[in-house]
Amino acid sequence: xxxxxxxxxxxxxxxxxxxxxxxxxxxxxxxxxxxxxxxxxxxxxxxxxxxxxxxxxx
Amino acid sequence: xxxxxxxxxxxxxxxxxxxxxxxxxxxxxxxxxxxxxxxxxxxxxxxxxxxxxxxxxxxxxxxxxxxxxxxxxxxxxxxxxxxxxxxxxxxxxxxxxxxxxxxxxxxxxxxxxxxxxxxxxxxxxxxxxxxxxxxxxxxxxxxxxxxxxxxxxxxxxxxxxxxxxxxxxxxxxxxxxxxxxxxxxxxxxxxxxxxxx
Numbered sequence: 001x002x003x004x005x006x007x008x009x010x011x012x013x014x015x016x017x018x019x020x021x022x023x024x025x026x027x028x029x030x031x032x033x034x035x036x037x038x039x040x041x042x043x044x045x046x047x048x049x050x051x052x053x054x055x056x057x058x
Numbered sequence: 059x060x061x062x063x064x065x066x067x068x069x070x071x072x073x074x075x076x077x078x079x080x081x082x083x084x085x086x087x088x089x090x091x092x093x094x095x096x097x098x099x100x101x102x103x104x105x106x107x108x109x110x111x112x113x114x115x116x117x118x119x120x121x122x123x124x125x126x127x128x129x130x131x132x133x134x135x136x137x138x139x140x141x142x143x144x145x146x147x148x149x150x151x152x153x154x155x156x157x158x159x160x161x162x163x164x165x166x167x168x169x170x171x172x173x174x175x176x177x178x179x180x181x182x183x184x185x186x187x188x189x190x191x192x193x194x195x196x197x198x199x200x201x202x203x204x205x206x207x208x209x210x211x212x213x214x215x216x217x218x219x220x221x222x223x224x225x226x227x228x229x230x231x232x233x234x235x236x237x238x239x240x241x242x243x244x245x246x247x248x249x250x251x252x253x254x255x
Contacts (some may be wrong), residue, residue: 020234028234049232057164
């Protein structure tokens with residue numbers, strides 16, 4: 001079965017995979033690497049990613 | 059956005075897209091650097107426990123909003139068409155400055171908010187400069203690449219625009235993961251500092 005990523009938003013249950021699961025993953029990653037990685041690396045990652053994907057803005 | 063770049067004239071020739079691109083990139087990095095330095099310096103003025111609480115509170119408020127709202131808080135505004143009338147370096151510079159700030163036009167993705175909040179939370183003008191100028195640079199380089207591709211194929215812009223809905227979901231996933239990371243790392247820093255104290 002082919003997964004259409006836009007379908008992830010369409011049901012309330014699937015919002016868990018878009019919101020809570022990534023949030024939990026981020027919290028767990030920070031628990032083990034937070035002090036070493038600092039706050040700059042995730043901010044830089046966000047800066048690059050959003051700067052690129054904003055090209056798709058209508 | 060693509061039209062802004064391809065219509066820009068810097069020296070008055072049709073072949074000066076390279077100069078326009080250079081201005082576009084330089085202004086975006088410069089404006090991003092100023093915005094980032096301001097936010098980083100503001101963070102520097104606030105001591106860590108309070109800065110962390112402010113940053114985490116902002117992240118949590120945006121995360122709650124992102125769960126319930128499809129589109130981010132944003133100005134429903136596009137890049138000014140009037141800038142096309144200049145037909146000189148100002149078209150590239152104004153457009154680039156607007157894009158580099160991010161919030162001056164539509165944002166489209168909740169993940170954008172990690173840029174200003176992240177710049178503030180670093181608590182350093184230098185690190186804030188790095189974060190925001192990288193955002194401006196990434197956005198302008200991607201715009202230039204898309205503009206160059208659009209000159210070769212007229213359909214490329216439509217194809218990229220068609221990706222918006224899918225990319226919004228990808229952006230949401232990345233936003234929540236990185237926001238969770240920032241919250242977790244900040245809490246670790248605060249509690250570590252408190253325990254050490």
